[in-house]
Amino acid sequence: xxxxxxxxxxxxxxxxxxxxxxxxxxxxxxxxxxxxxxxxxxxxxxxxxxxxxxxxxxxxxxxxxxxxxxxxxxxxxxxxxxxxxxxxxxxxxxxxxxxxxxxxxxxxxxxxxxxxxxxxxxxxxxxxxxxxxxxxxxxxxxxxxxxxxxxxxxxxxxxxxxxxxxxxxxxxxxxxxxxxxxxxxxxxxxxxxxxxxxxxxxxxxxxxxxxxxxxxxxxxxxxxxxxxxxxxxxxxxxxxxxxxxxxxxxxxxxxxxxxxxxxxxxxxxxxxxxxxxxxxxxxxxxxxxxxxxxxxxxxxxxxxxxxxxxxxxxxxxxxxxxxxxxxxxxxxxxxxxxxxxxxxxxxxxxxxxxxxxxxxxxxxxxxxxxxxxxxxxxxxxxxxxxx
Numbered sequence: 385x386x387x388x389x390x391x392x393x394x395x396x397x398x399x400x401x402x403x404x405x406x407x408x409x410x411x412x413x414x415x416x417x418x419x420x421x422x423x424x425x426x427x428x429x430x431x432x433x434x435x436x437x438x439x440x441x442x443x444x445x446x447x448x449x450x451x452x453x454x455x456x457x458x459x460x461x462x463x464x465x466x467x468x469x470x471x472x473x474x475x476x477x478x479x480x481x482x483x484x485x486x487x488x489x490x491x492x493x494x495x496x497x498x499x500x501x502x503x504x505x506x507x508x509x510x511x512x513x514x515x516x517x518x519x520x521x522x523x524x525x526x527x528x529x530x531x532x533x534x535x536x537x538x539x540x541x542x543x544x545x546x547x548x549x550x551x552x553x554x555x556x557x558x559x560x561x562x563x564x565x566x567x568x569x570x571x572x573x574x575x576x577x578x579x580x581x582x583x584x585x586x587x588x589x590x591x592x593x594x595x596x597x598x599x600x601x602x603x604x605x606x607x608x609x610x611x612x613x614x615x616x617x618x619x620x621x622x623x624x625x626x627x628x629x630x631x632x633x634x635x636x637x638x639x640x641x642x643x644x645x646x647x648x649x650x651x652x653x654x655x656x657x658x659x660x661x662x663x664x665x666x667x668x669x670x671x672x673x674x675x676x677x678x679x680x681x682x683x684x685x686x687x688x689x690x691x692x693x694x695x696x697x698x699x700x701x702x703x704x705x706x707x708x709x710x711x712x713x714x715x716x717x718x719x720x721x722x723x724x725x726x727x728x729x730x731x732x733x734x735x736x737x738x739x740x741x742x743x744x745x746x747x748x749x750x751x752x753x754x755x756x757x758x759x760x761x762x763x764x765x766x767x768x769x770x771x
Contacts, residue, residue, distance in 0.1 A: 392664055395621035399461050401675045404663040406454050408670050410680035413447040413454075418687040418714055420444025421546065422707040425691045428538030432703075439642060440594045441651050448549060449610040453656045455553060456614020459560065464572055464618075467737075469561055474737040475730070476557055479681070480550060481521070482729040483721050487685050488520035491543050492530060495689065499697075502532030516543065523551040534692045546688040552603060556611040573619045582612030589648040610652045617660070626664045631657040681726065682718025690714050 398404040420443045423432040430436055434443035441449070459476075466472035492513040497504045507513065510531035519525045526548030534541040559581075567575050588605040592598070598606065617624060634654040641647045691710040694701065701709070 392625040392627065395457075395617055395624045395626075395660070398664060399458075399618075399621065402668075402671055405665060405667055405671060405674075406458060406659075406663050407674040407678055407680065408667070409659055409662060410451065410454055410678075411674060411683065413450040414680045414683040414687075415711055416447035417444045417546065417684060418691070418710050419707050420447070421688055422691050422710045423703060425537065425539050425688075425695050426703050426706050439651065440647050446651065446655050448607075449652045449655045450659050451549075452553070452556070452607050452610035453614040453617075453652070453659055456556070456611035457617050458614075459557060459611075460572070460615045460618035463560060463564055464569060469565060471733075471737045472561060475733050476554070478729045478733055478736070479726070480554070483682060483725045484523075484547060484550070484685055485520055486725055487544070487721070488517060488525060491689055492516045495693075496530035496533045496543070499693065500530065500532030501535055507531055523547065523554065534696060536696055537692055538695070542688075543692075544685070544688045547685055549607065552607045553611075555604065556608060559608075560615065575619070578612055578615050578619065582609055582616060585609040585612060586649040590645040592648065594643055594647065606648070606652070609649060610656070613652065613656050617656070624660075626660040627657070628661055631661050677719065677722055678726070679715055679718040679722060682721035683714045686717045686721065687711075687714040690717065 393403070401407060420433045423434065424430060424444075426432070430442070435446070436442045462475065463472050466475070496513055497507045500507055502510070507530075512529065512531040516525055516528050516530055519528060525543065526545050528543060529541040530543045533543060560578075563575060563577055564572055567577075585605040585608045588602070589609060592602060596602075631654070634650060634657050638647065638650040638654045641650050687710055690713050691706065694706055694709050694713070698706075698709075
């Protein structure tokens with residue numbers, strides 16, 4: 385292979401979407417989550433998920449770490465390229481909210497009344513659908529159900545459990561953007577707070593015993609650790625290269641650390657090293673295809689309810705068939721989401737960001753004019769005799 389004749393590229397030379405397989409890897413990670421959740425939803429037991437009982441984290445959780453690592457690497461690069469925080473925030477909002485709002489609306493207004501066990505009139509008399517829609521913009525629907533929907537689920541009648549991670553991703557975006565505002569864009573590559581905070585998150589992960597269930601703070605620590613590793617990779621992109629030896633070394637260390645305090649952070653680091661190696665493998669055709677049609681986010685946000693429907697309506701299907709059906713249907717729906725929602729929404733970025741900038745300039749000009757008028761008025765009063 386050309387890669388092994390010429391050597392591994394620097395990370396800095398891989399940051400263009402045409403020079404890496406990160407979009408394809410995001411799709412692979414999303415499909416791993418689908419498979420892991422299919423086992424969970426089919427059986428009702430977390431122990432049924434792939435890698436459960438073998439490692440602390442399941443296949444879906446490892447895939448989630450890959451998501452957050454890739455996000456840290458690409459979002460740091462995006463923030464550095466953005467003309468302003470407004471431009472950056474606009475891009476993030478358009479990437480996450482439009483598709484999620486429409487999927488949530490379809491669940492609450494169509495899937496719930498049509499596939500649930502309540503009569504349609506009774507469904508809409510219940511407040512669960514309106515509470516679900518109100519929670520969607522706040523990224524708070526992951527633990528919520530809809531009246532009469534999925535009540536026979538082997539797990540819980542949760543309408544869509546997968547997007548629980550989105551609020552943590554937004555927190556990571558805000559922390560990174562806030563750090564850039566305070567330290568300045570020019571200092572982003574040398575900002576020490578990123579590795580310090582990431583190290584602190586890794587140390588926090590080590591304090592948890594392998595069988596412990598994570599709290600809200602534990603989730604933040606774990607997901608920031610993956611995201612922060614991605615940001616650190618971007619900071620050192622001029623010097624770092626993917627390495628099979630490092631990947632193998634981390635895999636060996638992880639094997640030695642299974643069941644111990646180092647397993648959690650080493651798991652994330654091992655996944656990060658896998659991402660870098662596979663992101664660098666030349667695959668021009670795959671890159672063009674996945675950059676043109678990005679199914680990863682759509683798969684992630686539709687697969688849970690799709691799997692719930694399959695499990696409920698076809699309870700005799702074996703687990704492997706549930707997995708295959710969930711993957712196929714989710715990819716079809718994700719294609720529709722990308723074509724009709726996500727891609728058009730992202731196309732609005734320059735117009736919305738430009739309008740917001742224009743509105744901001746208008747507000748500043750209005751404030752300056754009012755201030756100048758007030759100063760002139762005070763000057764006139766001060767110069768009036770007897771005043």
